Amino acid sequence: GAGVSQTPSNKVTEKGKYVELRCDPISGHTALYWYRQSLGQGPEFLIYFQGTGAADDSGLPNDRFFAVRPEGSVSTLKIQRTERGDSAVYLCASSDGPPGERNNEQFFGPGTRLTVL
């Protein structure tokens, strides 16, 4: 079946602009995660959705970052007033169970490479 998909694959924007990044999880997966990966680093957790609600947004770096998942499937990560330091690969992952399940194996999408000039 289809895996996690993300669009766009690449996004170049100017400092101060607004961007939206989209994630389409594996069909039927209730849990959705956003991570950010900087060059040479491991992914860093941003936010987790269980269904439509953001169950944990403790990883969002500041209030310029926001994410939604209105129908419990597709999610959009929104970044306001982008800064050069926001440049990174934004990864989305989904899982078929919440973190409390014994196996929380997450399946990752191809990522969106964001470049802020």
Place this chain on the structure above:
Amino acid sequence: ELKVEQNPLFLSMQEGKNYTIYCNYSTTSDRLYWYRQDPGKSLESLFVLLSNGAVKQEGRLMASLDTKARLSTLHITAAVHDLSATYFCAVDLFYSGGGADGLTFGKGTHLIIQP
């Protein structure tokens, strides 16, 4: 705060050799995952380790978990060029009752296998 440390961070080895990548973490957890990432690609799940003493093998790769030592290893046997990639371990704290709901990743081990 959970810290996940991998070593080495860079490894160049010859085909046919054996080597081990180490993943240490700072807080009690019995759920650990290994992922592979090729350049410019996303993360591919390799192993899911869910208990102390868990051992999983797939081809030339074998992963183990020692929750008492807070240590996981990824062992490579008779390496081949196709295994060249960056390998990440990731720890899940939720089941241990603490931390964010997401995974905490190490910095990754960049592995180059030369013919």
